[in-house]
Amino acid sequence: MTETAPEGYRPCVGLALFNAEGRVFLGRRADETKREHVAPGYAWQMPQGGIDKGETPLEAARRELMEETNVTSVELLAEAPGWLAYDLPVDIGKEAWKGRWRGQAQKWFAFRFVGSEAEINILTPAGGHKAEFDAWRWARLDETPDLIIPFKQGVYRQVVKHFAPFAGG
Structure with a gap:
């Protein structure tokens, strides 16, 4: 069965990577010129x-996690049901994807990180991919909606x- 995103939305994945204490990985977006990802005070997000x-x-999900964090030592915990979608503000959508998509629809996965933190490499991830993040940290899952760009906050509340x-205190 082929899973397709709702019409008009770019099909994507999102990843909640939990450590042993139930904290989730957050990266700070490296390129602040991309308005579809970053707004002042809202640079943190999950891969x-x-x-x-x-x-x-x-x-x-596994590929994006490796490309953005270098992490491959994971166990799948869960997949959120259905597609979680957000609309881009119109001006950003025209700029980001030349108006092709009204937003993104994401399949979200939860993984448990079972490796050593030495495996995490956001600055020079595997495969020669450009760094998406310039800093990272572990955070409480329930604080993530307040850290992501406002138009993605609804999706993060669902996540x-x-x-x-899977979240720790």
Whole structure:
């Protein structure tokens, strides 16, 4: 069965990477010129990215995690049901994707990080990919909606609800 994003939305994945204490990985966006990702005071987010042609959402999630963090030592905990979507503000959508998409629809996955923190490399991730993040930290899952760009906060509130069982205090 092929899973397709709702029409008009760019198909993507989002990843909640939990450590042993139930904290979630957050990266600070490196390129503040990309208004679809960063607003003043809202530069932190969980890894995310597009689904390539012929790729399942789970394959995309594992690939994006590796490309953005260098992490491969994970165990799948859960997949959020359905697609979680957000609309881009119109001016940003025209700028970011030349108006092709009204926003992004994401399949969200929760993973447990089972490796050493030495594996995390956001500055020179595997495969020669450009760094998405310039800093990272572990955070409480319930604080993430307040750290992400405002138009993505609704999706992050849903992610908090779906993955709360994996979160530590």
